[in-house]
Amino acid sequence: MAAYNHLEIEPKWQKRWNDENAFETPLLKKGDKKLYILDFFPYPSGAGLHVGHMLPYTATDVVARAARMQGKKVLHPMGWDAFGLPAENFAIKSGVHPALSTAKNILEFKRQFSQTGISYDWNKELNSSDPAYYRWTQWLFELLYERGLAYRKNGLVNWCPKDQTVLANEQVVGGKCDRCGTTVVQRELKQWYFKITDYADRLIDDLDTLDWPEQIKAMQRNWIGRSEGAEVDFPLVGHTEAITVFTTRIDTLFGGTFLIIAPEHPLVESLTTSGQKNDVASYLEAVTLKNDLERTDLAKDITGVFTGSYATNPATGEAIPVWIADFVLGHYGSGAVFADAHDERDFTLAKRMGIPLKATLLPSDGKDAEAIRSLECCFSGQGILFDSQQFDGLTSEEARPRIIEWLAEKGLARKKVTFRLRDWLVSRQRFWGAPIPIAYDKDGGEHLIPENQLPVELPDDAQFLPTGQSPLTLAIDWKRYTDPETGQEWQRETDTLDGFVCSSWYFLRFPTPGLSDKAFDSELVQEWLPVDMYVGGAEHAVMHLLYARFFTKVLFDAGLLSFSEPFATLKNQGMILGPDHNKMSKSKGNVINPDVVVAEYGADTLRAYEMFMGPFGTEKPWSTKGIVGVRRFLERIWGLSAKVNSETPSDAENRILHKLTKKVTGDIEGFRFNTAVASMMEALNSLSELETISKDGYIRLLILLNPFAPHITEELYSQQGEKGLCSLAEWPSYDENFLVEDEVVYPVQINGKLRSRLTVPADTSDEELMKLVMADAKVQEHLAGKEVAKQIIVPGRLVSLVVQ
């Protein structure tokens, strides 16, 4: 038999799969088991894929291939997240139009997927920058607009000076642009938003129904930041109005000795008395000079200024001063807080400015009580109330609902939930995105472009260099729009949509990527969705994964979907580090290119090694040495065919292979690919010890290995004279009878220490077993005439003796 030559085998079988359309998505019939298994669709970057990128794609491919063989109907598609900043920035750098560079990169990505034997159904391919696709992105914008969920407003926004565009909050990471790392500045601009805050509650609550990593769910919960508390009104002395504050700590209300409002608060001007005018003005000026980073720097000094006005604490009836301080944020809660001795920031400000404080809370263990009473230190935990009238002696938790109720009767407070989440800013001052399907009349009135005129296509000849203005503002002809009804000349919106808008619904389009009269086919979507298994990186936790959930809920509310969560199960891959244990990067020179690995070891070795390296979800370094072990394994699988010498398996062979079947089947289902591969190596080691093996057994082994190493198994399968494709063979079942060993090794523990091992027939009774144990020489030595106080027999596992 010829030696194992991956260079010959792999292209051969890839061609055959392709020619036979082997992985075409089947039609679903009633009663079919389906699996929609999806990767986060990638941005086709000019750098191509490295071995780290291949990890999730290989994992989903293993699951998809195994599922097909198990008789499930599988939808396993791939598409391109081709609109957006990265593609446009690449275009600017290279001077090539993003449409052209994207098309080229897609071909390269497809080549890399194909050479790795990934079994996508390319009939389902889609591209978010294709007008036939973004026509429906625009349609969805209109749907949101009509439902009151898309609106335009003036406000402070995040601006990236390098990318020359605004960004959503989710796309600012640590004060920096998520794309280029430039420090983001605040600007006052009129922009388009999606009202994701309307869905804040549901976006949190429905997380409980999802089979997602805890980490991602926690990140979404933190990001949405629901906090349950109360709104309390503080009537202003000498005004008819009141200041409303939001608090989660109404238990400290009796100690509320001053109020603080944000510098942006609308009442700042009317509350500032003439005597305080100068102080307030200079404070406000100092605040505007600080950028956002300085203002949110934790180490910075806590500062504030007195307005000169007073409000009434609704609990005590006392008049308390109203201050302005920049640590109070205009956009959170009501932009105002009441301040007391049980908050570190309030405490610090009061001490510094000489504002009176009053302690009303002590820790339940009484620790540091004197220091807290005398205001030497600040206690900000949950405790027991004092000096709080009828609420004295209650715990913080007990007091809160009662104080709310007490004030609610007087109309001065009510329960309130606030969120950290802010609306999704979706307009971008960039070229390479879906144009926002809006036109403005002479008076600035907004009009949706009628559906029959979608898509609003990008002009071919536009300048796409960023200038701070949307590049489309320069497309004079394109901008001109004539309203078909009135014949009036309007101007098109020149901002484009955030690329994350395109990716918020693509999973709905995969069943029917070419559909021309609808965004998606409700019937097929109903059959295939939700996505059963969604695999990608954790970096999208509060971006794509949040936006896609929001869109799904909107479409559910619109009656277009029957489910309100798009992704039933989510898995995150761990990062593959370079051999030097550092993150792979061009500058470190530690990037491993799959093309090189495929050429040297073959796609099967690459795939099986990626799966073998370690648990799917954890970070792990690439080992140029380690991959050799997997190549050796495949060579030994190849060589094992020389031992095939009979039709039907021996009992010993059956025990090995049926046990393996159970293990591999379960491990693939549980995403434990590393132990699946290890168990196949183990089985190979055991089979190698047998004189001969059977053809049936060998074929069973090939089928189990096929999802991991599809090419070599196809080759060996056909060498055994099998017709058809191994990739489409029926997945084997296992017979429990073969899982039972006929001999069992019993470790014997004496006082918890392993002292002996006994090999006995599996059907040995407990009494017989104990007789054998007691007769064992080593056991006798350790008993040495002592009493056995207790004996424990765990059937099939061990014997434990307690000796006194």
Next chain:
RNA sequence: GCCGGGGUGGUGGAAUGGUAGACACGCUGGCUUCAGAAGCCAGUGAUCGCAAGGUCGUGGAGGUUCGAGUCCUCUCUCCGGCACCA
């Protein structure tokens, strides 16, 4: 500060409360070879011992249990996320 996830040989990593270190890399010795490579066989947690065998061992300290890497309490440390959010 809050939330989430880790810490097991020289390395990557295995272990439904039941033989810690499967599987693989690396290393050591042997066979094969003119030689090397490859392959095959044996060994490989630490420590004491010629050996049989003993002792120790899953970040640390306690606890539950006949038995703990696994469960409980406390603690150290690393990684990721959020953070003047009232």
